[in-house]
Amino acid sequence: MNFTLSGSLVTLLSERNIRIVSVSGVPKTLCIPVQDWSKVAGLLKREDIRLVATWAAQEVGEGFTVHAAYAKTGQGYALLQTIIGEDASAFPSITPHYIAAARMERLIHDMFGLIPMDHPDLRPWTKHEHWPSDAYPLRKEFATDTDMPRSEGEYPYIEAEGEGVYEIPVGPVHAGIIEPGHFRFLAVGEQILNLEQRLGYVHKGIEKGMEGRDAFSATRLAARVSGDATVAHSWALCSALEQAAGIDVPPRASSLRAVLCERERIANHIGDIGATCNDAAWSFMHMQCQRLREDMARLHKDLFGHRLLMDLLVPGGVPCDLQPSDMAILQAQTRTIADEMLQLYDIYENNTSIRERVIDSGTIAHDDAQGLGLLGYAGRSVGLKTDARADAAYPPYERFPIPLATCPGGDVAARLWLRFEEIQESARFLDNMLAHMTEGDTRCAWAAPEAGATGFAVIESWRGEIATWVRFAADGRLDRCHIRDPSMINWMGLELAAREVPVPDFPLNNKSFNCSYSGQDL
Amino acid sequence: MLRKIFRSGTITEPLGVAGNNIEQLGARLSAAVLRRFRGSLAIRAVDAGSCNGCELEIHATNNPYYDLERFGIHFVASPRHADMLLVTGPVTRNMAVALKMTYEAVPEPKLVVAVGDCAACGGEFGCSYATAGTVADIIPVDVVVHGCPPTPTDIINGILISLGDDIAHD
Numbered sequence: 001m002n003f004t005l006s007g008s009l010v011t012l013l014s015e016r017n018i019r020i021v022s023v024s025g026v027p028k029t030l031c032i033p034v035q036d037w038s039k040v041a042g043l044l045k046r047e048d049i050r051l052v053a054t055w056a057a058q059e060v061g062e063g064f065t066v067h068a069a070y071a072k073t074g075q076g077y078a079l080l081q082t083i084i085g086e087d088a089s090a091f092p093s094i095t096p097h098y099i100a101a102a103r104m105e106r107l108i109h110d111m112f113g114l115i116p117m118d119h120p121d122l123r124p125w126t127k128h129e130h131w132p133s134d135a136y137p138l139r140k141e142f143a144t145d146t147d148m149p150r151s152e153g154e155y156p157y158i159e160a161e162g163e164g165v166y167e168i169p170v171g172p173v174h175a176g177i178i179e180p181g182h183f184r185f186l187a188v189g190e191q192i193l194n195l196e197q198r199l200g201y202v203h204k205g206i207e208k209g210m211e212g213r214d215a216f217s218a219t220r221l222a223a224r225v226s227g228d229a230t231v232a233h234s235w236a237l238c239s240a241l242e243q244a245a246g247i248d249v250p251p252r253a254s255s256l257r258a259v260l261c262e263r264e265r266i267a268n269h270i271g272d273i274g275a276t277c278n279d280a281a282w283s284f285m286h287m288q289c290q291r292l293r294e295d296m297a298r299l300h301k302d303l304f305g306h307r308l309l310m311d312l313l314v315p316g317g318v319p320c321d322l323q324p325s326d327m328a329i330l331q332a333q334t335r336t337i338a339d340e341m342l343q344l345y346d347i348y349e350n351n352t353s354i355r356e357r358v359i360d361s362g363t364i365a366h367d368d369a370q371g372l373g374l375l376g377y378a379g380r381s382v383g384l385k386t387d388a389r390a391d392a393a394y395p396p397y398e399r400f401p402i403p404l405a406t407c408p409g410g411d412v413a414a415r416l417w418l419r420f421e422e423i424q425e426s427a428r429f430l431d432n433m434l435a436h437m438t439e440g441d442t443r444c445a446w447a448a449p450e451a452g453a454t455g456f457a458v459i460e461s462w463r464g465e466i467a468t469w470v471r472f473a474a475d476g477r478l479d480r481c482h483i484r485d486p487s488m489i490n491w492m493g494l495e496l497a498a499r500e501v502p503v504p505d506f507p508l509n510n511k512s513f514n515c516s517y518s519g520q521d522l
Numbered sequence: 523m524l525r526k527i528f529r530s531g532t533i534t535e536p537l538g539v540a541g542n543n544i545e546q547l548g549a550r551l552s553a554a555v556l557r558r559f560r561g562s563l564a565i566r567a568v569d570a571g572s573c574n575g576c577e578l579e580i581h582a583t584n585n586p587y588y589d590l591e592r593f594g595i596h597f598v599a600s601p602r603h604a605d606m607l608l609v610t611g612p613v614t615r616n617m618a619v620a621l622k623m624t625y626e627a628v629p630e631p632k633l634v635v636a637v638g639d640c641a642a643c644g645g646e647f648g649c650s651y652a653t654a655g656t657v658a659d660i661i662p663v664d665v666v667v668h669g670c671p672p673t674p675t676d677i678i679n680g681i682l683i684s685l686g687d688d689i690a691h692d
Contacts, residue, residue, distance in 0.1 A: 128616045177597060208651070221646055294585050310575065
């Protein structure tokens with residue numbers, strides 16, 4: 001992990017006469033007085049620093065802390081926190097500076113009952129109207145198995161008035177084989193004026209469920225934060241745990257993790273390219289992509305024992321290894337699939353009926369994407385250079401860097417193009433990686449750190465950067481774990497993209513982002 | 523595009539044998555009803571809280587290798603058009619009402635197949651403030667397909683077994 005930004009922030013804040021209460025811990029955390037929390041955010045925003053995540057934690061006998069992680073391309077990451085005393089329950093919101101914090105702070109409000117002051121929209125988020133209003137699940141005094149009585153209430157959706165404006169409510173049960181969520185469209189004729197998302201339907205209490213688990217059990221749960229990014233989520237948690245414990249995994253373990261993660265990226269990109277085309281009624285591409293994706297799943301079953309690569313990462317490394325003959329098979333299949341995707345790209349590029357649908361549909365402006373901090377291929381397809389593999393330079397990418405593919409379009413076509421491109425980049429990376437595998441162990445012993453140890457790690461999943469923060473309690477069990485799936489931010493990108501889009505093009509746009517409901521709802 | 527279609531050919535395979543992961547619950551619908559569903563079954567998939575791993579494998583049942591539609595089984599967009607609900611996930615508190623309403627919207631007679639360990643017993647998520655129980659705690663379930671996630675072969679076999687069709691290879 002690259003924490004160069006921490007040092008730069010110490011200098012920046014002292015230049016601006018902002019007091020830093022303390023700089024402590026590994027990784028270094030800058031503690032800011034609570035009254036300066038929002039002011040600092042404003043300052044960082046002006047320096048083009050990106051907000052990664054903001055979350056809260058309860059402290060033993062000291063009230064609560066609110067945390068934030070920031071990042072800047074080329075300088076890596078920095079962690080900030082502020083202490084809210086026991087008799088206070090509010091902190092200055094950073095949402096006026098960072099729109100991406102809006103839902104994160106609503107979640108802090110839902111789960112801890114802390115109030116982000118000057119937040120423009122403090123409606124409940126994950127806490128649906130039938131929850132008791134005084135239930136704060138992430139407070140320590142709230143038992144995991146609390147049986148909450150149902151109460152009544154109504155969620156105030158955004159409304160519009162005017163001649164011809166109507167609402168289309170969709171979900172939570174959607175029309176496909178897809179996760180649940182509610183979309184409220186305000187439309188005039190065919191055109192969408194505004195899309196409002198209401199999520200939280202698949203909230204399973206993952207963060208609360210992490211508390212009290214040991215490292216191995218927590219990793220199994222992390223593997224199920226979002227099934228389509230199981231490798232990346234397991235990797236992010238393992239890295240955070242290993243950082244807290246001061247463990248460096250063997251190089252071969254990192255290489256194998258990257259092999260799994262890049263295969264996961266290729267499989268999901270292929271699946272979604274097909275599904276996006278299918279939403280424009282082009283089933284040829286869908287069937288071809290499903291065929292290739294199934295070929296990958298079957299090889300994963302043969303080589304690793306699981307079609308979706310679940311539970312293949314453990315704290316300390318990976319519990320499996322690849323024989324030279326397996327690596328040859330993996331390399332050959334990766335090449336074949338990449339070649340087939342090149343052929344399919346040619347067919348796609350020359351098919352005017354699909355191109356008509358995707359070009360100029362759901363365009364996001366570069367400045368909007370940057371202001372939001374849009375992640376992953378969605379961000380890179382509007383020219384942003386955000387990629388945790390480069391920004392955090394974690395192993396093995398510090399030795400085998402992946403060239404950053406970006407393009408300026410910002411529409412469905414750009415998001416598709418970038419995914420075709422990333423399949424080729426990942427395939428080239430895998431080819432190189434598998435040819436230069438380091439010999440040695442794939443796993444080292446796990447030794448849990450002392451109570452209070454923290455870790456923060458980011459991993460670039462196929463969808464974008466996953467950020468995971470952990471803090472240990474006694475006996476090697478977790479005291480608190482925060483997971484920020486890229487969907488937490490990218491769902492808002494879809495809201496931007498869906499404006500001015502005709503209603504029938506919404507599924508096309510939705511699929512081009514394919515945000516995770518489970519990853520955002522936790 | 524045509525060349526690619528011809529070169530890919532037909533890759534659909536005979537349905538594989540189910541693993542030991544399928545559990546029959548409750549009383550079966552009458553043989554006459556099941557016979558009518560066979561060869562023309564409409565399914566509404568409902569994710570009641572899954573991690574989306576099960577959804578990936580349900581999608582895979584429609585890929586050219588498994589081709590669920592050859593059994594006359596297809597997915598529909600509305601519960602009102604469905605004969606069967608395919609339900610995944612530990613039922614979350616926030617989805618319990620939606621699941622119940624979806625079940626009620628399916629016309630009688632109807633079948634429910636619970637897919638995945640979470641749907642069967644809560645899986646890795648277990649029971650908490652955020653969950654409302656297993657699928658069978660919320661609506662009547664006919665067949666449970668275990669696995670995390672279950673394979674496409676097991677899902678298809680689970681659907682066919684709920685139709686009283688234990689030998690699905692014809």
